[in-house]
Amino acid sequence: PMGDDGMGKQLNSFLNSWADVVASPTNQTARGVVLTTAEEIAGRMRQTASQLDELTVTTRTQIEAGIGSVNRIANDIAALNQKIVEASGSGRSPNDLLDQRDKLVRDLNKYVQTSTLQADDQSLTVFIAGSYPLVLGSSANQLVNPPTADVAGRLSLSLGSSNARINNDLLGGGELAGLLQFYNNDVGDVRNQLGRLALSMAELTNRQHMAGIDLNGNAGQALFGSINFSTAVIQEPSVAAVLSLAVDPSNLDAPTEFQASDYTVSYTAANQVQIRRLSDGKYFDGTDFSSNTAVDVSFPAAPGNFLNFDGLRLTQTTSGAVGDQILLRPFANVAQQMRVALTSPSQLAVASPVLVEADPDNSGTLEVESLYRPGGQTPPGGWTGTTIEFVSGGYTTDGGTTVVPFTSGQPIEVDGFRLTLRGAPTVGDVFTVRPPAAGETITQNAGNGQALLALRDAVALDGYTLSDGYIPVFSAVSSSIQSAKSAAEFSSGVAEAAESARANQAGVNLDEEAARLLQFQQAYQASAKFLQTAQSLFDTLLQTFS
Known part of the structure; x- marks a missing residue:
């Protein structure tokens, strides 16, 4: 992260660039360096957001390919079931067919964790997510491809039809579980961390910059362009409520109170809602997120028809209906909007008013x-x-x-x-x-430049200074990578041991003990594949930031 092209280095280059301007407030070269470094950090954030988008597309492609493999293997297991039943019914020993089916089950567990039940006729029923029948005798149900997406774009598997969604938490292990976890949660978490850093930096800089005077004697303008939150409020077309989201303009500390989280808004009456912060599951009680249980809060009447929380302002312009559900994603699309709004070094508002x-x-x-x-x-x-x-x-x-x-x-x-x-x-x-008195020159002082330089040491995010604001992003990614690697190595070793033990049973019919061993082996294989997939994806994610 601190390499020459790393985000941390570029963030600190921008924050430190104010030092030369403070030393020489009218120096156009020093001023130009501030704008250049501002462009670089904004561009880096846009590039990182774009890479996250590309990673999301790649992951979805892998999910669809995995679903296709599951459906193909399920069809092959169903076909073998039919052949095994026919062979058993004619008095022939179907050992070769049984071995082929066992291999297919092992292959299937690389994608999704399964459990199996063998019938008296030696056909095998294969379940996924605990109790969802993927294979029943000679019939195979199909996972819907492409996967089903909710209003927020989160993907889930469906068996047979898009209405028969499978809870992702029930999948257990396997490549698909790892890919879905990465697609739905991990990328979103990193995107929120990146967006929060971008918004906090932009808000702190803009607020202070607008308190100064530029080289032409004009009041300072926003250094970074404004952020459009129109895509931050996500809801079904049938939802009656109309909400809008913005940074709380009345809160001077708003940029330091942002939380890297999405929120859900659930209507319990026309102007009454329950707001839940998804990062920790806490509910808003009208003051802060301190409640573990749902709390009803009401929107006041206009013009004060808004609620303030976590440095944000949620405004209701149209009342909702009981049961309306809305998702707030305040930081998801911030980084890709980062732009420098100033075009000339003389527009930098370095002087104090x-x-x-x-x-x-x-x-x-x-x-x-x-x-x-x-x-x-x-x-x-x-x-x-x-x-x-x-x-x-x-x-x-x-x-x-x-x-x-x-x-x-x-x-x-x-x-x-x-x-x-x-x-x-x-x-x-x-x-x-x-x-200043009328006509008095103040453009050569650097009072506001000193305030902008001091932002690098301002506590901004989770106790970190703004100059260290990238640390929460990398900490979250690095911790997940390390956990995935450790668990993958352990589970892979167990899976190999289980496979070795299973191989010793080859060529004979499985008794009850061997059947249990096969189930354990399937579970370990699925867990190992899940974690190996997570490790690979997190490695890609870390490369995005370094």
Whole structure:
């Protein structure tokens, strides 16, 4: 991840590029480097999102090929069942046919875990997912191909018709179970992590950038383009409710509260819903996701017809009906939308819109380290300036009597600005923070650039700083890879041992003990194939990010 082309390296190159601009605010070359590195990280995120899409297409193709193999093997087992019954009925020994059928069952377990039941006439019934009959005597049921997809695009197997869906959790093991798990869950989890990182970076940067002044004296614009959440709300056409999703504009900490998760919204009344966070199964109680059981929450009447949670705002424009089900995927399509909105280095809003002046009679050693307006904050109406006077025990503002303790290097936050002073004050020292006077040049200060540079150390995602924001993505992938590799190696060894023991039974009819051994061997084969498939897919996924 930290290679020259890795996402972590490119993310840090962008965050660190503000340092040269802070050192030389009017230097066009330094400004150009910021835009270049911004383009690189945005492009890397788009490329990674595209690679995830390609991986999804490839995985679906593998799923369809696996279903085709299962159907072919099932047909062959049914045909052998018929031949074995005929041979047994005529008094001939069908040992060769039995061996062929055993091999087909083993081959079938590479794709889907099975259980078998042999009848008195030596025909074999083959079940998948516990109790779904894939082969009954000389008849074979077919898995529907292509697989059935729900409204969110998640795939599941169906036996006989698309209405007879099989719960994926019942599949047990085998290549198809591994592919479905990867397609439905693992890729989506990584896409959510990537989208959350992209949205948090864009929101933190845009909010702070818009609090500054560019080289032309204009208010800062969004550095990254806006994200369209129209595809984040997924529902069946029959659902009456109309919802929209956005970043919570009223929450200054919204970019640090995002959770890499999808959500379900279930209507229990026209304006009453239950919201469940799928990453941990918790329910929204109107304040946070702290409930393990379903909680009804209501949309207020317009204009406050919205609910805020996890840094997001869910707005209802049309009431729903009881039973309406909606899926929210706020981060699934964020990374591919990442774009740099600025076209000129002079548009970078490096300057702070506020100035600080030290009284010429100050006798302490205080020096201004930084001054800027935090993203999203605005001064009080009619604000003309704030006077900070140091007294015994701290400082007061605008001649007030409340004394606030002062610590060198700790920011003073008042009236929508953040001033950091270092050194030791003397009683009577005064600093005045004010907006610029008409015609006063402020474009050469770098106060807002300092705030943008400080974002690299801002705690943003799961306790990680923004500069380390890629770590949750790689941690999730790496952990899954390691678990899949370890389990695959163990299960493969057990499967080989079971196969060796089974081979010792070859050439004779299976007694009850050998039948149980075959079932164990089938289960181990399916589990090993499941985990080997997961290992291969995760290796591909890790290469996508490195």
